[in-house]
Amino acid sequence: MFGIRYRVVSGKVATSPVTFNAKGQDLTMWVAGEDPSQESDPGQPVADVPFTIAVDTTPSLVRRPETIGLPVFAGRGLTLQRRLDGVSWETLGRSSVGPDGLGYFPGVTAPAGTVVYRVIQDEISSGANRIGWMQTFPTYVTVLAQPSKRSSATTSLADTTATTRTAARSLVSGRQAAAGASATASSRYGWYPTLWDYSWEAGQSLTSPADLGTSRNGRWQEYADGAGRVSRQNGGLYLDSQRSNAGGPGDFGTTRATLMDSALAHGRWEARLRLKSAESSDADFKVLVELVPDRPEDYACGRRNITLAEVYAHSDTMTFGVKADARQWSATRSIASLIHSSPAVAVEVAKGHITWFWDGKPIGTVRSRAAVSDVPMTLRFSMVGDQTTERNQTGVHSDWQRGFALGKGKQVLNGPSLTSSALTTCEG
Structure with missing residues (x-):
């Protein structure tokens, strides 16, 4: 969302263009030390001794030029939370942003051990402002059983794992702009009507309704059991593995974004996908774009999932397919690096077939009634990661996500066949 130019035209006369560079909100947090305003000199909490958590709502972040020069919204509400599980957080207190862009939560106590905190800043809808809420990355804080010799100058709150990892890293440039937008299946085959279209071009948050469509009641549910975060960033839905865009230790756990209240048993789904990575010395996260059953009772431990794309940041292959109880269909194809491209991935699910698309072209079809579960998806x-394996810093960026009914547009049944096999594994 940089270098956007506007002008006014009337007949043969036009104004000079004005260039806009959008800002991207973010916030950081730390355990306050002797000078609570200094994130670089945090404190070390001790069990059952009150400590203060500080928040900066105008940080200038590495490789995030859109955060430089953020405005201060004095009085903006802040909420401190403690993580219970991947989707559940307990609210511990409220505060507000001061005139310097900082906020504080004094009097926090915790037992000895590791506690995961985050801070959410409220949405703003006053005057001409329409800015959605946003949260910090999950912040791991180690609370000591008793004071250490340097209790006022040590912290374990970094956005890193609870265990120290010292892996040497070779940074990969991976920040080049993706190629121009490619074709889409929805435009090629005339999919209509649009049920929902998330374009992320204004100040939305994860719970904002879709920008367009006839069914705009959905919202995005975040999940993170490690150091990752789901947010709106640079005009898209963004999953990030940790705070630092420059890489370094601390990439672990699983991060997910699930669309809620917009399920269809049969229909069409399409999204644009791009990956970022600042390193390549460790294992990659498994990145998935899927359709999954909407109701927990239908999930069947992943045996009904439809995978639009399974990809890795430093791989040149992608896998797609469908699971259907005791059977599965899958295929693998070569692709250009998703660090340097942003393809549109799509799927059409009808009662008698499933067809997958890549940049508007069909890449596979399963013509089997047994492959379609008929449950809302x-x-x-x-x-996808785990709690113990350090992985390469990764960002998953999806510019837009769209859903369509089957009512109009050409149904496609002529994609290449997928390989069928027995399904013996079960996703937890």
Whole structure:
């Protein structure tokens, strides 16, 4: 969202263009030390001794030029939360942003051990402002059982794992602009009507309704059991593996974004996908774009999932397919690096077939009634890791996500066949 130019034209006369560079909100947090305003000199909490958590709502972040020069919204509400599980957080207190862009939560206590906190800044809808809420990355804080010799100058709150990892890293440039927008299946085959279209071009948050469509009641549910975060960033839905865009230790766990209240048993789904990575010395996260059953009772431990794309940041292959109880269909194809391209991935699910698309072209079709579960399905993005393995810093960026009914437009049944096999594994 940089270098956007506007002008006014009347007949043969036009004004000079004006260039706009959009800002991107963000916030950081730390355990306050002797000078609570200094993130570089945090404190070390001790069990059952009150400490203060500080928040900066105008940080200037590495490789995030859109955060430089953020405005201060004095009085903006802040909420401190403690993580209970991947989707559940307990609210511990409220505060507000001061005139310097900082906020504080004094009097926090915790038992000895590791606690995961985050801070959410409220949405703003006053005057001409329409800015959605946003949260910090999950912040891991180690609370000591008793004071250490340097209790006022040490912190374990970094956005890193609880265990120290010292892996040497070779940074990969991976920040080049993606190629121009490619074709879409929805435009090529006349998919209509649009049920929902998330374009992320204004000040939305994860719970904002879709920008366009006839069914705009959905919202995005975030999940993170590690250091990752789901947010709106640079005009798209964004899954990030950790705070630092420059890489370094601290990339672990699983991060997901699931569309809620917009499920369809049969229909069409399409999204644009791009990956970013600042390093390549560790294992990659498994990145998934899927349709999954909307109701928990239908999930069947992943045996009904439809995978639009399974990709890795430093791989030149992608896998797609469908699981259907005791059977599965899958295929693998070569692709250009998703660090340097942004393809449109799509799927059409009808009662008698499923067809997958890549940049508007069919890449596979399963013509089997048994492959279609007939249960309401919803879109989910995942960056899959675990609690112990350090992985390459990764960002998953989806410019837009769209859903369509089957009512109009050409149904496609002529994609290449997928390989069928027995399904013996079960996703937890």
